[in-house]
Structures are given as C-alpha cells and as structure tokens.
Amino acid sequence: MTLATAIKCVQCGKEFSPHLVIFECAECCGSLDIVYDYDRIRRQIVKDVFLREKVTHWKYAPFFPIADLSKVVTLEEGGTPLIESSTKRDWLFKYEGINPTCSFKDRGSTVEVSKANELGIKEVACATTGNMGASVATYCARAGIQARIFVPSFAAPAKLKQIADMGAKITIMRGTYDDAVQKTKELRVHKHIYLTGDYAYRGEGEKSVGFEIIDQFNWQAPDYIVLPVGNATLFSSTYKALMELKTVGLLKRLPKLVAVQAAGCAPLVRAYRENADHITPIKKPKTVASAIACGNPVDGLKALRALKKTKGLAVMVTDQEALTARKELATKEGVYVEVSGAVSYAGAKKLGLKGQVVCVLTGHGLKGN
Template identity: 45%
Template sequence: MFEISLRCFKCGRKYSIGSFFWCPSCKGSLDVEYDYNEIEKIILTDEFKRTPVSHWKYWAFYPVNTPSKAITLGEGNTPLIKSKMNSNLYFKYEGCNPTGSFKDRGSTVEITKALENNVKKALCATTGNMGASCSAYCAKAGIELTVYLPKDTPRSKIEQILSHGARVKKISGNYNDCLRKIHELKEKENYYLVGDYPFRTEGEKSIAFELAEKMKIDSVILPIGNGTLCYATYKGFQEFVYLGLYEKIPKIYGVQASGCAPVYKAWKENSEIKEINPKTKASAIAVGKPIDGEKAIFAVRKTGGKILAVSDKEISQAKAELAKEGIYAELGASTTYAAYKKLENELKDQTCVLIITGTGLKEK
C-alpha cells in the first residue's frame, strides 16, 4: 500500500512495483522501497499500538493493496522459548508456522501479491520448505503451482507439496539447477515465479518485528540458504529503528553448512559469491548460488556480525542438543545452535536469539 518502487540492490536502478523478479539490467536482487512518512501515520495510531502481535499487524510494512484480503493461514507470532541452559539464550521456533517453517511469513505476502496481480499459474524452485509453503498458500489462493525440486528432496516434503495439489517435477541436479529451469520457462512462456524474490523478503521481516516487540536483543543467529531471511531480519529491525520503534539493530550472525558455504567463503575472503555443488545433509540450506547472498553479507557487515560454517557432524550434534531443550529442529535450523556453541564465549553476556527455521518432522 505504501510501497514506492523496486530498487536493484546491486546497481541501484529503480523499477515500478510488480514489474520484475530481478533487475533486468544487471540481474541483481531487488528491494522494495516505501514511503515511511505514510507508514509512520499508521504505527502512531492507538489501533496499531493496541493490536496484539501477529504477522498481519504489520501490514503497513508489506507491499499489498488490500490487507483485509490477505491469503493467510495464521502464520507468525511463533514461540520465543528461553533456554534452560543459558538465561541469555532464546529460541524463535518457526516450526510452529502452518507448514512447519519460516517460509510461511514470506508466502502469505508473496501469494497475496500474486493474487492482486491476477496470477493463475506459477512456478517454484525449492529444496523442500519453499515448495511446501508455496503449495499451501497457492491452494488457498486458487493458483495452480508447479514445483521443481532435486530428486533427493526428503520424501515428507514432497508429500506435503503434493497434498496441496501442486505438481512436482524432480530434477537430476541441485536447487540451482531447478532455479535455472524455472527461469528458462519464465523467459519462454512468461510464467509467474514464487520463491525468494522481492515480495517474500518483505513478509519475512515480521520475525524482526515480533522480536522487537518482545525485548531488547543483542544478537541474532540464523541459517543462510538463499540469504533472504538474513537480509529480511536486518531490514525489519532497520525499519523499526528508523521509525523510533526500537533502539538498535542487533548483531546478525549467519551460518552455513561447511559442505555448502558459498556465502561464508565470500564473506571471509571479501570476494564475489561463486556457485558450488552442495555436499551436506542439511538439505534445507543446500543452495550453491544464493539469490540474496550479497544482501546477507551486507546485513552481517552492517550490524558487526559474522558468518560461520559448521560441519554436518556439528549440525547433527546441535540437533540432538536442541531436542534436550524440547525443540525438534531440522538439520538446516540446527546450524544456529552449532554456530552459537562456537560463539558462546563471545556472546555469553548478550541476549541472543537463535532462529529455528523449521521442524525436524520435515526430514523423514
């Protein structure tokens, strides 16, 4: 409603809202710009202040025209659980979202926007969670969805996608091979794409909004797959700080599996992100060339955080330790606890939140 334009994160060119999925000039990732003067008028109202925390409380920060017609399944407002081992450590458990992962925050906004654009058919590339989420929201919206995924995607995620009526195309390759396929189809037949594109980022900001309403946070640790959540979390806090709703953006720490760590490598070497072939059991974050990798590095550097890489062995151990906290996380989500263990001395006096991005029930 208060969105102004799409701006290329890489070259700075601007485009009208809804025009593109990436910059047509340099292929860079796009970012939504807003009229914050108009948003400020909404957040200063008694109605906004009285409204309980929920994903759509923050409609003014999303690029949708009619929030009352949002395609929603009750996403957001997930539990913030205090660790029994460390009084300064908290877990934001995204497994309680409707399809079991944080992806629902982005899907509700992205699919609402698709419906506003009169979309009837869409394509999606996924490692599993994205497809599961998009298929559910497309089912609610009446949009026909075809999902391309690696043939070794966990069976439970494929079954979840199929249950919502989406078509599944298995690819002998990795996530980026699936991504190239749907991009080719878009160019040939002008398909609408759903996934880690600009409107999804806006929906995923709600993690930051919810945390900001809860308490003062010093640091956040989250997994990096495509990098969208990392940047969205930064942007959400940044918007709240800019509008006087929060004091300071927390340090953001990103983590990848060492068998698929192109963003970590680029951050460490101060170099461009180069595509790699993923070799990790943490399939949810097995992304060899992240769409929003540059944005993730920006968010981490801007807040004074770090990017880490953890081994599959460390991830499995972290998953087991999270279970002892009462949290059943998938491997990709468990990377956050593995990273925290490496940072524990550095963060011991800080209030730290780990984003547990998905439930372990998805990996069967």
C-alpha cells in the same frame, strides 16, 4: 493501499515502478528490493495502539507491498514463540516449526501468494529444496492458484509428500537447487509464468521474523540474532526489518546478526571472511542440511552487505555439529527441529556467544531428512 514506492536493484541501483511484475533486474539480473515511503508509514502507525497489538504476521502490514488487503491469503502464520533455553542462560529460541506448514517459509508465502492473488495470477512456478515448495503449494491451494514446483532429487520425502498432497504439479530435477531455479526462469521467459521463491515479495514477508523478535522483546534489541543461511533471504530480510523499525522510531539499537552456514555450502561465510564484495557460488553443495544447500544464494549480496554494515558474525558448522545440535535441542530443550533449523544453535554454540541470544529455529523436525 501499499506504501511501496519503487522496486530497486540491489546490484546496480536501477529503480522500477512498484506496479511492475519483475523478479530480477532488467538491466543486470541482480536481485531486487522494495522501497517504501517511511515517513508515511511513521504517520500511519499510531504508536501506542500498534505497540500493544497482539504479535501476528499481518500486524506489520504497513511494511508489506500489498495494496488490497482483501486479497490477503493467510493461514494465521507468524506469532511464533520465543522459548527460553533451559540450559543456556539468556538464550531463547524463535521456534518457526509451529507455522501452518511447519517452517518459516509461510511468512514469505503469505505475502508472495497474496501479491499473486492481488494481480489475478492463476499459475505460479517455484524452485525449492522442499520447505518453500510445500509452503507455496499450501497457500496456492488456499487461493485457488495452480502451483508448479521444481525440486532437486535430494529433497526429503516428507516434504515431497506435503507438496503433492496440496495438489501441486511436481517436477523432480536431476542436479542441484540452482538447476531447479534455472528451470523456473526458463518458464518465465517462454511462458511468462509468475515466479515464487526467494524473490523480493517473499523477502518482504520474511521480515516479520525480525519484527516479531523486537516486538517480543518489548521493542528492545537482544544482543544477537542467529540465523541459518541458505539463499540468505531470511537473513537479509531480518536486517531490513530491523532497519525499518529504526527508521520509523520503534527501535534505537540494532542487535548483531549472526549468519550460520553448513561447511559444505558456505559461500556467504567465505565471502565475508575474505572481505569480498561479491559471492562466489559453490557448484556442488554437500551437506545433510538440505534446506540450506543453496550454492548460489539469491540474496547473498544483500546479506553480505548487511553483515558488513552491522559488523555481524558469520560462521560455518560441520554436518556433525549440526546433527549434535539437533539432538541437544530435542533431548535437553524439548524442541524438535530439522537439521537445517538446528544450524543456528550449532553456530551460536561454536562462537560461544554471551548475553541475550535469539536462535531462529526455522523448521519442524518432522520435515527433516
């Protein structure tokens, strides 16, 4: 039984039934958020037992919108390590490369595809720069659901092969990631296909990054959590996870969140610096960090509000800074990540952060360009 009570538009505030299959606001096309009954969650969690349970993604099921847990599609994702830096005192790396498809996207896919499975969906569509498509294709294969994946032509060959090997139907698009998103939305309108991607259910799954970090810190907060930002779903989901833990009494102090974007595609950083109340899209992203080359981030407004509420930090890094960070992680830390995953480390270094710093490294190096 899910404890979700509503689906709410982030932009206009309109609420919809939690049983409605919807991917953007029917009134203003804004992105959506899932609302829960936190009093019931608080009562449901037996704290002494919950606190001692092993760190796994589905440990946090009370905070997910899945009603029938027998329909969960899982490959034992999550529970990724916090690796202490050998060169930076009090810095740690949340290494997402050991997830089933080698990126953090599996956290969202397990919830998103579980929801599709719960609803009896037989076919889904997904726009992706690579990692998300590979993850959706994998979990759909596990569930017996057909996946249709739309990717821009700049997607890394290794990611395309991973998608194809899972039996998904691939369409390579001319243009940008946002063009691929538009194509899936057209399918939704004309063929009523179920959309996967950076929508509300995926965001709920990606909250587990935030849950796990606090859990691994023995229910305390580090000083900073540093995250790469593309569509901003991971960033906004991490913020939501922290707020939920605080709401139910499992966290007293929030860490500062740090958003890092590539200089060639940094709409969130620019909006935050300009104290804007909206995101101005980047029409032609240009960066080697292809996994975060999202010019019009789906959850940009959520992330912008999260930055403002927490008085967080936002920084952009050049491609060279990201490449240098990737090399340093490999040669000095023994941690192999793709360029987009190294962006968090590059940003933390650029800001000269002090104290307990957690850099989320989002994808394995074998998935890179």
